[in-house]
Amino acid sequence: MKFESLRMKNFKRFAGDHTIPLSGDGSVTVIAAENGVGKTTILDAFFLCLHGKRGMKLRKDNSKFQFEEWLANAFSSLAEAMSGYGEVSVGLDCSDDNGQSFSIHRSFWIEMESKTVSEDVTLHVDGKILRLEAGEKKEHVVQAWIDAMLTPQLARRFLLDGEEFGQLDMSHLSDAMKTGLDDLLGQGLLHRLSGHLKSVKRKTISDMAPAHERESLGMLMQSSEEHAAELNEKQRNLSTMRLELTELESEQRELQDQLQQKAAKDGAELGQLRIQHAVHSSEMASLRKTGLEHLLNQVPFLVGGLEGDLRNHDLEEAIGTIRSRGLEGKVLQTIADVLGGLKPKLSKADEKRLIEASEERLEQTFDSTPAAFRFLDEEMLDQFLAKKESLGLSDLENVREFFSEATEKVAEGRALTNELSQASKRMGLTEIADSLGATATRIGELQTLIALEEGNIEAIMAEQEEINTRVEALKASTSSDSMHRRSLDLIQTLLPLLEEYRIQSRKQLAEPLQEQFAEGFKMLSRKSERIKSITIDPDEYTVDISLQGFDGNWLRRDLSATERQHVGLSLLYAMRKLSNRPIPVVVDTPTSRMDSRHKGYSVRKFYPNLSHQVIVLATSDDLAGGLYSELSASGALAQEILLQESTDTNDIEVVETNLKTFFEVKS
Template identity: 25%
Template structure:
């Protein structure tokens, strides 16, 4: 089996459509086992592992973030936060395997939307033949059984595991439950356990068949009561399903009644009084603003009709004021010039120079006066106070104009609001129509409330019946050998006991045979990865707990605490590697954050020996501190890497993009 391609659309941190090519065959047609994906912690590596598990197993998938969530809630949690509500979340996984000695490709497609209907996704299996894809509906119906034959869920954790699993396996004396479950599935021990349960059921049936009259009557009474309770439960369960469907239909009718209530003016009719009050208030506001406009019109605002005249008067006043200033200054200048000439005649200055100065002063005064004569004759004859009042009037007029514009805009907006309110009132339903619409809506709402109450009553009844049925089952189980007198069942019970004992021995021998092979594989893998070849001579695995025990060349135990943290991790990886080899399945291996607390030598051994040899396809999801620059260069030099990707996480958008042909270095 080989994973060819993974497509994520709006899944987890991956917004939009992201495509990852897992094909170990490169452009030069050479096959290299490693697909390397680099990403920082929290950047989406574990999300990729969850996507592979989810594509393969759906509701049965053991994903990292599911916890105790229902499948529907888990699917909703997996939807990318930036996804448009109308878009769907999609996972596609293309894989190839050999069937009837021929390679066959399938594309697993799972789609769902936020809050998926019935809490399920939609599964499609596409058969890929010569680049054409067609839906195999028959395979969809038996997909769980089909994938169990290729990659059983019970042993999937031996091939799809992460650094936390390795860390937990390395630190504990006995393997964690998830690994124990995989070992039991690998050894086929669940078949023996199931047979033991079936034998217990058979013995209980025989006990009932040969019970005496009194005990048989008690048993039959309990069974009759239990049968009736189970029938009641099924009837109530069916009623609950019917009520659920009825409730959904009534909710649709309620929504239709509400939509009709809105579209035909029922809501407007209910709000008519409020709308009319708003209309009246808006009209009063408009009238108030109009009154303020009248006050402005009664003041200086009419002067806005003659702005040019006002400007002309203001300009003329300024000119006449300037003319008066010149007249006053001429007399003052003449007096000053006379004083200056008198003073000059007293000092020792030549007469010719004094005459030149006098000539200049006379000419200067004449020029000033000449400019004044060029002005038109004053006609406004306004004094300073009048001119000041004119300036104040113009300033006040400008403010009044601005105020008038603001009030006109207010009136326009208010009138538009009044028109809108009038239109809304006009669309309101007539009183008799409003009554019918309201009654229809209330009737639909009451039906929904009643249906919900009935649904809750039946649901509680089902919960009570579950408790009652459990109690009846416990009463049945209380009938032991001491309660029931057997007549002719000694042979059956004795035989069953012998079979149980034989089954126990068979289980132990099967476990031992499988464990012997596993012990050898784990030891070989551990020594292959370890740079201390003399540390361990033999590895033993406990038949009950599957815990590992190490022994040196002298047969003495090697305590696990004597191993360094890196050696413990190598031992855990060797354990998983050995389990994968013993399974006999030729499957891809995907490892999330694989290197952990390894020192340089252990890290080098793992990079050079384990990753290229773990499987024909090895998907590595690593941080920059695990497979660093040195390690990735070693893998490149050994031509072990087929493809490289960088999971680029943007902390501002909280989204991850898959960058092809890139790594940290």
């Protein structure tokens, strides 16, 4: 696919109609402008045309973003509203390798007083408007067609601001980034198929349940799927935290060795303090573990004001009434069964009175249950009592005493740390001691977070088990020959096979992804000469770079914005090279934050090889210092566009011109 031209009408400072040609003989189109003269507007126009409101929300990535207000403000101040309505429109003309042309046009009418917006989108293929079948809605069909060409997630990856890569953290990619990568590398279809099968599974199980349980069961299964995704995320977070903890513990040992070596002749005071600090650290580790166990188990009962024997909350009475409720419920069911088979049958009026009286009795028992325990049924009551017994809730006073003593221990540790710091300062060891203190603090934080995450994971797994038990019970009560049972068995067979295929498919992508990433990185960074290895996790797309002179993953260091930009651009390069379809790349401020050497790498080597079509939105600095002349001489230029302010008004003019003067004179 190629972008042939971009059209705008009354969009921000582009008053009236404007067309910007985007393709030519070369692979690189340069749209040049000074800061504040329309480059960001061009990028906005791409998102707005392709994906409308949804595209702009994804681009802005801000929960407070209000599309209607933004669009009303985007209506050119030099344009006139007609009958109280302002019109903003954007269009994109494209072509593909098969010679097919298609044109997207999106118009918005803004009621200027209320800021309400109405929209119309059209698509022409080979000059003819897209044909609709009976019952199809134009906006849905057109948007589905556009999404098949370039999903919003892919647009977010290939229509980009160079500044964004300066903030990219390759060790914690966002879900949106990973979704875009999946779509690009052919994994998106597998996700959508899996999602469809899970939806069918929910409906099938719901249909198997009694009518009065279907809604609640459907919600339960939806929650189960959400929790499954949450469980995966938490398990990944746990692995990441454990890895960081291992690295920090190693760092702590190294710092302790350094401190010991430098303080070998420190005298009695510092030596004694270090011994006390080591002993105290060991004690605190034990206290922290016990404290977390209390926080996850007994403390909620303390916070809720529940005493150990629970007598103030009428536990014994609750046990009696809940047991009675269970028995009465069974009796009520027995009465209903007897009435159903009774011969001769009672009159409907007598049968109704008997059932109503029984239900009223059951309701009275429920009302007499102490309020704190009304939500429990017999099974949940047994679980509660077992938990109460296993947690030792009769000994909550000891828990209070533990936290009181732990608080004193923390204060003692702070005082000891301060003494050690002062003594180290006197011996000239402050820097190592401070680093050791910061490392110990982070280790404590991680140990706490890991314990909490383990507790969260355990709770989610328990809930999942409960849901699975309920589903299996439904299956057991359904004939194995029923259509629902056969459908469910088929889906449950397909889902793990689909997941295994997805995993294997991603593993096959790992090696070529690493190779293409390394190729892109070598075009951008002089550090590429020191690369020992590059590894990309096919599940998370996280990158591990081993460089000569650096221990561990280089990306875990405090990288500069330029270094993060190089890593992000290298991943973009790998994505583009492995893409199952040709996609143009649009980059605003392509050499942002780069020094002159790295600008040269990117302009001479990287961007001309990034894609079959690269559109760069450049300031005078981006291609200064002879870089424009080199790019022009290489034959890579397709179009040269200058955006300049009108001498008469505040709007922007689009000029096709040789850009040598713009870049060379201003450099």
